[in-house]
Amino acid sequence: EAQVTQNPRYLITVTGKKLTVTCSQNMNHEYMSWYRQDPGLGLRQIYYSMNVEVTDKGDVPEGYKVSRKEKRNFPLILESPSPNQTSLYFCASSSTGVAFFGQGTRLTVV
Amino acid sequence: AQKITQTQPGMFVQEKEAVTLDCTYDTSDQSYGLFWYKQPSSGEMIFLIYQGSYDEQNATEGRYSLNFQKARKSANLVISASQLGDSAMYFCAMREGSYNFNKFYFGSGTKLNVKP
Numbered sequence: 001e002a003q004v005t006q007n008p009r010y011l012i013t014v015t016g017k018k019l020t021v022t023c024s025q026n027m028n029h030e031y032m033s034w035y036r037q038d039p040g041l042g043l044r045q046i047y048y049s050m051n052v053e054v055t056d057k058g059d060v061p062e063g064y065k066v067s068r069k070e071k072r073n074f075p076l077i078l079e080s081p082s083p084n085q086t087s088l089y090f091c092a093s094s095s096t097g098v099a100f101f102g103q104g105t106r107l108t109v110v
Numbered sequence: 111a112q113k114i115t116q117t118q119p120g121m122f123v124q125e126k127e128a129v130t131l132d133c134t135y136d137t138s139d140q141s142y143g144l145f146w147y148k149q150p151s152s153g154e155m156i157f158l159i160y161q162g163s164y165d166e167q168n169a170t171e172g173r174y175s176l177n178f179q180k181a182r183k184s185a186n187l188v189i190s191a192s193q194l195g196d197s198a199m200y201f202c203a204m205r206e207g208s209y210n211f212n213k214f215y216f217g218s219g220t221k222l223n224v225k226p
Contacts, residue, residue: 042114044216045213092214097143098160
């Protein structure tokens with residue numbers, strides 16, 4: 001089954017404790033992105049990648065890092081999480097059109 | 111300026127009736143794509159329908175159709191014969207350009223409630 005898989009689905013962490021949210025897709029898509037969703041703001045792009053070792057900032061990259069060492073994986077790294085990064089996070093992959101989303105990761109930073 | 115505007119934060123519709131969710135967009139590109147996604151209370155993002163800027167006919171997918179008015183820069187979603195399972199958040203999105211398949215802009219969403 002074609003899918004984008006994020007882990008974990010839910011995460012509660014403390015301020016300053018580094019964390020990684022994993023994202024994997026099995027559709028051989030070149031393009032992958034991370035978004036955060038906040039009430040009233042829709043989804044905002046954090047980082048995106050056009051292929052292996054090619055990444056770039058989206059609209060809200062501060063406080064986040066990404067890497068794309070393999071085509072299928074695109075982890076999101078929060079080196080020092082803060083409460084304002086409490087949000088619902090989505091990974092997405094696309095080829096030449098529609099973006100397919102993972103199930104979402106609900107992150108709470110206390 | 112907002113790239114995607116959804117002016118209806120919440121809407122109610124009676125079961126079996128049709129409903130239109132509004133979306134306007136802003137771009138100077140000639141080539142772009144417009145999308146609608148559904149987000150049920152479980153949280154996942156489900157792709158519903160796509161319209162390309164050069165498509166002359168409105169896109170349809172089952173009970174979903176996209177009313178594309180290029181001159182007005184609007185891409186309204188029409189759901190016919192609403193069902194209780196249609197209750198969800200709906201997001202309009204745009205992808206600009208022909209080559210950057212990464213850059214999607216999303217609206218703030220419309221929460222649709224279908225009443226029995």
